[in-house]
Structures are given as C-alpha cells and as structure tokens.
Amino acid sequence: MRISVSNENKPILIASFFIVVILLAGTVYTLSTAGTAPLLSPKYLLQQLQTGSFLGICAAGMMMVILLGHIDLSIPWTLTAAAMTATAVGGEMALPTALAVGIAVGMLNGFGVAFLRIPSMIFTLGVDTVLRGLMVAQTGGFAPQDTATPLMLFLAKDRILGIPVALFVWAAVSVFVIVILTRTGFGRSIYATGSREGAAYLSGIRTRFVTMGAFVMSGLCASVAGVLLAGYSAKAYQGMGNAFLLPAIAAVVLGGTHILGGRGRYIGTLIGAILIVLLNSVLSIMQMPEAGRQIIYGTVIIAMLLVYGRNQRITS
Amino acid sequence: AGPETVSGPGVNPECFAPWSADTKFFQWEAKEGPYRVAIVNGFVGNTWRIQMIKTAKAYAEDPAIKDKISELKVVSTGTDAPAQLGAIEDFINQGFDAIVTIAVSPDGFDRVIRLADRNNVVLVPFDNVLDTDKVMQVNEDQLTMGRMWAEFALEELKAKGVTSGKILEVRGLPGNSVDRDRSIGINEVFEADGGDWEMVSVVGNWDDGTTQKVVADAIAVHGQFDAVVGQGGSNGVIQALKDAGHPWVPVAGESENGYRKAIAQYSDEGLKGISIGQSPGLVAIAMKAAVSALEGNVMPQLISVPLPVATYKDLEDGKNFWSDLPDNFFTVNEFPPCGVNISGPAIMAQDESDVN
C-alpha cells in the first residue's frame, strides 16, 4: 500500500464536492417549492458558517484527540459547564473562567487517559456524567446567572465588515490548530503517539504529556464553543452541548482523519464540519421527518467512507 | 386490590378538575397517614426538571401537607424505561404508599400498574402521562394549549388586518405525545380558520439552541413570517427573530422567564406574545392528589390542571415574570385553587444575591 499525497487529499476533495451537491439539492428543492434560491445567497451561507463555527471548533478539539487514537465524549458537558460557569461568574472574568474550565476538564481527561491509562471511551464518558452532575447540583443549589456577557455577545453575534465575528474566532482556532499540528514538535508528537504509542515513547517523546496536551486542547475548544454558543443564545443553559458530540466525531471522520489515530489533516475536519452543518440545515429546510433524517445521515457517512477508499486489510 | 371505579363528583373539584365530562372517578381504601411518597423522575439535566424536583421538595415542607408525608424520596432514572419501571417496582417493594412519576414513555407500565394495585399503592403519572385509564394522572391539556396558541396568533393577526400569510410552527421532540397533541391543536385551528395560511414547520426539540438555529434557517430561506407558534425553546425563537432583524410579529410560546421578559420588553414594538406553559409545579398537584387518594377521597382518573396563560397584556414584573432572574427558569408555579403557593423565585432564588 502506498499512501500518496493524493490519497490524503481525496477525502477533502470528495467532501467538498459533496457540499456542492447538498447545496444544489437544497436549491432544487427551494426552487421547486418556493421558486427562490436562498441557499446560494451569501446571507444564508454566512449564517450557516456562523452557527457552524460552534461545531467546527468542537470538531477541531475532537480531532486532536482522535489523532491520538482516543476520543473525547465529555465535550457536551464540558461545553455546557464552561458556558454556565462563565455566565454565572459574569463580567470581565467570564471568558477566562470558561477557558479555565475547559483546561481543567482537559487535564482531568488527560490524567485519566494518559496516567491512569483508562480507555478514553469510558473515562471521558464518566467525566461527562460528573460534569452534568455538577451542573445539576449547581442549578439545584441556587439560580446562577445565565446571561451572556457583552463580550460573548460580540464574539458570537456581531459582524465585522459584514462577516460574523464567530467566523474570525473559528478561523483563529483553525490557524492555531494547523500550526500546532504541522509546525510544532507537539503536533508531530501527536501523530507519532497516535500511530504507535510504544514506539513514540521509546523515541523519547513524552507521550503522556502529549496525550494530556491533546485533551486539554479538546477541552479548550469545547469551552470556546461554549462561550460562542452562550453568546449566540444570549445565555447559557443545561444541555446546550448535547447536540455537538456525534456531529463532531462525524465531521472529523468525514474529513478523512483515521478514527484509530495517526493520520488526518485539519482542512478535512474543517470541511467535514461545514458538510455536516449544511446537511442538517438542508434536511431541516426540506422538512424531512426525523426518521428520514437519521437514515440519510447514516447512509451519507457510510457512502462517503466507502468512496474514500477502504482500509488496508491487515495481513501482518 | 386497586381503586374502585365510583361515580363523581370528586373531592375538591376546583383543584382536582376532571378532564372531561366522561372522566371516570377512582376511590382507594383509606389508609392511615402519614404517608411515604416517592417521586420517580426520568431525565434530569434541564432546568424544568431541576425546578420540578425543587418544587417537590419545597412542597413536601409546606405546612398544608408536611404532616401527611413522613418520607419523600426522589430518584432520577434517565431516559431508561427499565430503570424507571424498576425504580417504581422497588418503591412498591419497599412499601411506599404513593409513587409520583414522569413517564419516559406513554406505554409499558402495565406491570407496575398491576403491582401497584396489588399492593394498594397509588401511582400518579404527571406531565408525560400514560395512554391508559387505569391510573390516576395529572396533566395540563396539551391539545387545548396548542389551540389557544393558534387562536391567540390568529386574533393578533386579525387585529393587524392580516388574513393570509406564512406561519412558522416550531415543533418539539419527534415521537413525543405532547409534541403531537400540541401540534394537532395548532394546525386544527389554522385549518379551521378561513384565512389562507401557509404553515412551515421546523423541529426544535424544545431546546433553545436547536430552536434558535432552525428558526434562523427558516427565516434565511423563507424571508419573513407573519407569526411564530413555538412549542418550546421560546427563548431561541426570540433570539433568532432578533438576530435576523425580523420585524416583531405575534409569537406563541412556553413559559420561560426569558421569553416573558422579551415580551414585556418588545410588545410595544410588535412582539405580541402569549405564554402558556407546562408548569414544574404540576408535581405538587400530583403529590397532593396522591395524598388525597390515600385518604380515601373520590378522585378523577384524569385531573386537568388549568393552563397558566399570560399574554403581553397581563405581564407584570415580579408577579408572573422576574426581570432580574435568569432566563431559563419556568415562571408559573402557583396554583391557588389547590393551595399550592410556591412561587418561582421562592425555589429558584435560594441564593441571597438573587432575592431582593
């Protein structure tokens, strides 16, 4: 088997192509029902990207973890906890508080996975449950403030030169992730550790700290998404992160990142996130019932992965 | 031996109003109090449920009922039918006298109903009720709620002289009977109306974030709506309208504090809103009904709790909404005819800084 550059780019090209297909299909639908083509308007597209940025940022963090061959199931309540504590603290300190929550959760996850070596699938699930419990207990104790601060509102809702600020945040996160993954020893170590941890460790890579670092990145991304989402909804609320977990995983995988780690490019994740957002939006516009939506969702994932090319069969 | 079916009227009809004229009446053998009451909640992790649990605990301390309840136990089982059925059965085994529950599914309780009847335990589903007439249940009338929303919207539109146009309906969780009933009510009224209404429906799962996103998408695609009838996630409806720069139109929605705040603030600009909601305070009425049944009173099988309606005309800060309290909590909680008087702030603002 030879993995050539074109092979790495294949998922990216196919996913981009599919985005166009989705937009066209949606447009055919609106043309036939209402005689308009709003899906191709910059307004609609920018709005999709704006709301897509929450998912996109979650997916960026998730990708770091998946590259290690792990998974972070704690994203929903990390996001929620970051947003809820931030709004409860309020004022100037809201944003740093959110980020601190994300980092703390990431460190806890990283500790469990890297140092205690508990499978991430189960440890992060436990952490997610604990965070939910904490948020329930917090709301149960008193009524914490839940109004988004002006800064959150600005980041999520305002526009600069007609472009939503949220997009700039997403772009910044993206550049940050790309630089980390391609241009730093930490990033290369993530790939190495995800590819084969034992060999990476014996190469003198501090795999435990690399793992920890990736989980911290994931927590951090979730908290940024939480800040934005709270700004967008103008408040934080229980369960606000629930809708992000599976789509984030799907975005990463549709972007061509190998679910077992070691391979994948960030651009793919970016495109994967856009694909998922548009797919959801178009299905919603078509007033597709839930049953059809789920079936289409599943079929699209399988079909695209089949088109990307099947994995190498293991013979040795 | 379960309850006997008797003829009405029941006790305290202002509070325990029978659902309709042909609602059956039940009577249990009277038991000596005080009683052990268990609440088996399903999912926990949204404000409504948290508020419900707090209301239950607060109500159990209410002087009117404190002496009648010797033990109150609350568990949440998640959206897991076997776990919920198991918890109910466990409480029956433990010898609790009454079990109040929000069913995770409208069906599947045959076994525990049978066990409850055998052991003389009063089982009271509320909020998400069962598709059965074998147990006493407490709920608000979802169909009527849907109708009232639609009627209000039509009335406001007529007042503006609008007789045709696009209406956005925001639905709740697919497959849920509450969602189904509310939607039927809404659509019935619009169909019956003479005007030419185009209904666009999106699914918001009763979740603010999801609602906000689907409403925003709908606006981006359809341009403008003449009214929005949302089942829940009303904060999200408001945010989406605001963000899109959509002119304020009549809106029907739930009873979140944030939504009422918005109506109060923008009604002059055209946000003619109605707020009717499922109240977390239902739990108190269910508890009261359970105790009353245990005392041997005649009870309607299906108890209808009056809909707590508020429109832009009768919103009053500090009375039916609180501008200084968080958006998320549900405003209506008191039911004076039942002697249930636990106001929203009383349970949601236990922290001093929030109480003025």
Place this chain on the structure above:
Amino acid sequence: MTDAIVEYRGISKYFAGIRALENVDFACKSGTVHAILGENGAGKSTLIKIMSGVFQPDSGEMLLGGKPVSFATPQAANEAGIVCMFQELSLVPDLSVADNISISSPPRRFGLIDRRAQVRRAEELLARVRCEDVDPNAMVRELSLSRRQMVEIAKALGKAPKVLILDEATSALTARDVRTVYDLLAELKDSGVASLFISHRMHEVEALCDTLSVFRNGQHIETFAKGAKSEREIVQLMIGRDVEAQFPPKPKPVAPEELGDPLLKVRGLSWQNRLNGIELTVHRGEIVGLGGLDGQGQKELLLALFGVLRDVEGEVVIGGRKGIPSSPAAAKTAATKVALVPEDRKTEGLMLGMPIADNLLASSFQRISRGPFIDPALSRQAIEDGISRLQIKAGSASDPVMTLSGGNQQKVVIAKWLMIDPDIILLTDPTRGIDVGTKQEIYRLMRDLANQGKAILFYSSDYAELIGCCDRVSVLYSGRIVAEKQGDDITEESLVAASLNIDVEAA
C-alpha cells in the same frame, strides 16, 4: 523438473508499481532443505507469501506436485500441505500456547473445541521441539521471543506439512534451540518434507541446507547445491559485489588504566528477579557486547539504562552523573545522551504507518525547531542526512516506513537515534533479519561511532557478531554477569561455555 513439489513459472508481483518479484522461475524438491538467500528487499518473503496464500501473484503460475494451484488464503495453503513460519510471527499473544498450536483445526468433541485434548496435543508437540518447559496453558504473551519462535515451530509441525517454510523464523533462537531445529529439519527431510529456509546467518545456512537459491532485486539469480560455491561467491551473488572482511578491524586493546573514567558505570543493578546485581562499565570508544542465552536479562538491562523500567535498584553513573534517566525522554536530553535501538522494530522502533521522514525525526524535534516551530529547511536537511548516512533505500521520504524492507526499516531506527548525536548507544540485536551486506555496513558504522568517542553497549544473539565486533563481551546468566571476555579471549567456545555458566578454565 518433474520431481519438484512446488514450482513457480514466471511469477511476478508488484506493490503499487514497485517490483517485488519479476518473472521468477523456481522449484524445490521433496526431501530437501532449500535455502533462499538474498539481501533485504530481494523478494524472499514475497516469494514465500505467494506460496502460502498471503499474496496472489500478478502474473505467472504456481504448481504443487505438478498441478497448477492458487491459494486465496493461508488457510487454503495449509490445507494443501504448505505451512509457513513467517518472519513476523503468527502467534496470538492473548491465547494460550495450546490454543495457538491447534489454532485453526483444534481437536473437537461434540463439535466444540476439546481443551483437554488440545493441551495433550500441545504437550506432545512441545516435547518434539524440546520445549517441555513451556506450559501449554500459559499465554503466549508471557513468553520470550525465542520461546515464541519455538512454539511457532511446534505449531507448524502440528500441521503435518509437506512443505515447511521458515522465513527468518530462527532469528532469535539461541544455540541450543538452533540445534533442535537442525535435528528437526533433518528428521523432516528424511520423511520427505521439503523445507524452505530463509536466514541471513550464513553459518546456519551452511550447516542446514543442501540446496541454495539466490535472489536479487526480485529476480531468481541462481540455484546450486551446497558446496558448489564458496561463501564469498555466494555473498557476491547476493549483493552483486564483493564483500571482503565482514567485520571491520578492531583497534588494539587498550590497557585499563589508559581508558580513563568510564562513561557508563553500573553497580549492583537489580530489577524484579530479572536482573540480579549487574556490574558493568563502558568507556568512550568501546563496543561492549552482551552475550548469553536468550532471556538472561540482556534486554532488561538495556531497557533499565534507558529509563523504561520502574523500581530499578543499584547504582548507575552516566557521564559522571549518578542516576538512571527517569524516561527515554530524559535519557535523550541528558548531558550524556543515551539512545536505544529496541528489540522489536515493528512495534517499538517504528511508527509503521507514518512516513519515513516522520520516523527519522521522531527523536529530534528540538533539533530541527527554531523556537517553538519546526523549521522546514532544517527538517528537510536532517532527513536527507539520515537517509544518505545509512544509505536507506527508499523511494521517497514521504512513503510510509512499512513499505521498506526489514533491513531498511532497521536502518531508519538507527538513523533516528544518530540524529541526536548520542553519547551512549544501546543496541538490542540490531542486525536481526538483516542481510550480510547491510550487516557489514552496520558493523562498520558501530566501529566508526566508537571511534568518534561513543560508548556502545550491544546485545546480540549471534556469537559471530559478538566475536567480530566487540572490544569486550560480558556474558549474562539469570540476570547476572558471569563472565567478561576481552580481546583474544572472545571465542565461540568461551562464550558458549560462559552462557551455560560452565567455568571452562576450571573444567
């Protein structure tokens, strides 16, 4: 060739355009032990993988007993009597020895696997390979590599092969086990089995085989009877050039007082019950060998010095500083840098799916970074240096390292560590599965590094290597150093005697 049991006619095999075998005609007869020789990447493994159903040829045909056959899976080949012990072992670590030995066709009762019969069968077969010490109920994971190879042989025997293929399957075996294998192969030969034997150890080939075939660059060069050519001629055929001395000349032994302070000093090193008070010193410029039977603590000693083992007791002084590095990361960044070439390159040495370039750089991100960022120019330069210094034969540095042949993979591991310019180099059997030509390069490299002032600690399971390369050899026996040989004292007899913990002088 009518009496050939297996015959190839014009077989070719390509991997994504790369030639592995081209138009190969080849045959082997029953009742022979047939050696297949060739440098790394010559196509030996590909040849036998086609025979045993792992790969399908792109063109050509294969005959078994005169009839054309093609095997879709190893299972099909097994059923036809072709049994292969692969270079990468085919034991399942989480199953017991007995399970593994009868893995694909276990004894059954009522249609279900009969565990008791399976254990009995395993005991019989293990006895045949003189491994009575292996518990059939033990997990394969618990066994050392050499034991695993013996279990693999037992497993192969159990399939009653007509053609038995051993692809470097004896590379980790110790002298005693090799002798067992010799006897077994002789036995099989008498009963008419054809054995194909791939090894890079010339003396094994000499001792065992009666026919030899040489491959080069995917082509069958020549087949001849043993004794028809000298070893030198054979090597010439294999690598296409003449190899003079296999080992570079050793420098004159230096008197101990002239050596100065040792770079590595180990006193009373103990760990679990695998290491029991190791005493050892290595100076700059020295190559010190670790000998002894397999599994006497040699690998553990190297791992301990590299910071991989926990709770190690005893005193270690590295470059004047006391203490064992706490981890490989610490070992490579200390003032006196330590590098380790691990035992199993596929799981411990390499990230197989990643590009050659990334593997080469895995230990030296600091060196190619400016500030926090990797400098592309520096990294390109480093990769080129690494590839050219060890003459790694690779299409492109962005190819996954698993597309390289075993020898070239091993070179990548060594090159990776040379990039950090280590002071102490710990080598665990670095020439396992490596062809004579490359071996010679590695020996020369070791000597050059020593001459540059590095200290090298070198474990090998091959006596010839220890004798040819090392300035001193310490022989381990059950976690202790039982003998230290120097200069002319390093002979096969003295090493073997020490390995078995027999005192030759006293005897």
Place this chain on the structure above:
Amino acid sequence: MRQGRLTRWFFQNVGLASALLLFAVLFFSYNMMHPRGFSAAVAVQNANETAAIAFLAMAQTLPVLLGGLDLSVGAVMTLTNCIASELVNGSPAQILLGVVATLLSGAAFGLMNGLIVVYGRIQPIIATLATGAIAIGLALLVRPKPGGAVDGDLGWALTNSVWDFADTYGIAGGGDAWWIRPFADIPVPVIIVLLVTILVWVPFRRSVTGRTVYAIGSAEGAAFMSGLPIDRAKIAAFTLGGFFAACGGLYLAIQTSSGNADIQQAGAYTLNSIAAVVLGGTSLLGGVGSAVGSLIGAGILRVISFYFRILDIDPLLQPLIEGVVLLVAVSFGAIRTLRVKNKLDLFR
C-alpha cells in the same frame, strides 16, 4: 513455571474476578439494607431492570473482543423493540413467529454491520455510528410514536418468578409441582439470560469462529497468517452482536408490552453497554474478556443505581454521585497500570 489451575485462572482473568467480587459485595449489601432484601420480589425487580442492559452488554462484548466498538447496539435494541411491539401478539404460533422474526431482524442488522465492516473495510466504531442512525430511522418508521401491544400473559409470565410463569400457563401444576419448587423463586429473566449465555455464547466461544474473534482482537495479522477465517469471524461477531441486541429489544418489548423509538434511550444504552463491558474486565483493545464478564459488568452498573432508592441522597446530587462512582469504578483498572514495572507493558 506451572501454576495451579485456579491460580492461573485468576491471574489470566483478574478483571473478571474483581468484577465478580465487586458485584457480590455491592449486591449483598444492597439486599442487607433493603427492607425486603433477599426476597423473590426484590430479585425479580432487580432482574427485570438488568435484563435488557445485560443483553446489550453481551452484544457489545463481541465487537469489543474484535478490538472495535459497536455504537449501534442501543439503536438495534430500539429497532427490534419496535418490531417486536408490532409482531409479538396473537395466537401462540403467531407469538413464536413474532419472537423469531424479531431476533432474526436484529441478527440481520448485525449481519449488515458485519458486511460493511468486512467488505467495506470501514472501522467498526464509525460504521456502526452510521448504521446506528439508520436503525433509529427505521425504528421511527416502524413506530412513529410509542405504543403497540405485546401479549399480556407473556409479559407477565416472563417478568416474574418461575412460579408465576408456571402459574400463568398452568404448567407444572400451576407452579406447585414438587420438581419446580426448588426453582420457584428464581426470576424468569435470570433464566432467560443464562439460557442464552449457555446455548449461544458458550458454544460460540468454544468454536473456531469464536476463537478467531479473540485472535483477531489480539493480533489480527497473526490470526490471518495462522489461516483463521477472519472474515467469517468478524461477520459472525457482528451478527451475534445484533442477535444479542435483539434479545435486549425483545425483552424490553415484553417487559413494557410496547415499543418506543426513543433516540436518547438508545444512546444511553449504547454507552452503558460499553461501560458494562469495561467493568466486566473486557479490554477495549480486544482479545481479552468474555460475555460473562459483561453480564457482571451490567449487574454492577445497575446495582450502583439501586442504592439511590434505599439511601437518602439529595436528588439533585444523585447525577453527580453516579458519575463519580462510575469514574472511580473504572479507575480500579488503573491499579494494574501503577503496578506495571516495565513501562513498555503499558502500551498494549
């Protein structure tokens, strides 16, 4: 070198042994504290609550042994639950047919998973993430809203003790025959789960296909080279997983006499099945563990939540405590990690 059989079993099954111990301790003390502990009623209740998750844990075990994960088990349970709610009623023959059809549909869905994984060569975790969505979609089509009618007698008979079973169908003297007395108090779901284990799991584990599943999880390359039937084993594992999930769905339908295409419940069951497998001592890396362990893991998961009903714990703190207990329980696995003396052993 050779150890006693028991010692060897213990060391090779530390995970299972400690799970067993943990479960025994938790279950015993729960019964001690329960006002009606150690009674048939409590046992029946506990067994009913555990049956579905126990089946799902078994369903999850097979893909996990392969070294993968099946994220569709909860959805398949939901789908088969909905199918059963349509089919399991009517005459005894119709009921039987309905039961068979339900189990077959689950197995068929598992088969599809297996085919996608084997021939599509997509990683199981991601393939089943997708097929799980499809299963839920189908479930919603079968049963757009909760409901259905499963035979009532069957429901009562299978969710009670053996005595009630015999009583319902008037066999063995209505439960009073001498030979049924010793078993009269055993909950029927326990018997069903054990029967499925003994009739399906044990033979599978003792077959070459079953062994191949372990071998694949441990070292797929080695398994292939050893001539084991890789594809067949993978397909069999997923099919069997689908079958066990269908057992869960069927039991759920019988227990609730209805079907419900509940997405949240499906997701919760999938995640809980993974937790149960881990608690039962099966390695997520594959190759080590057993379905029996997963049954115990499911038991542990359930018994933890039983405690909230007998202890007085603030209801709003319960989710937190539940999460912390889960975290602590899985962290027991870390003890092994801390004992490892050769750090390379950590990387498996």
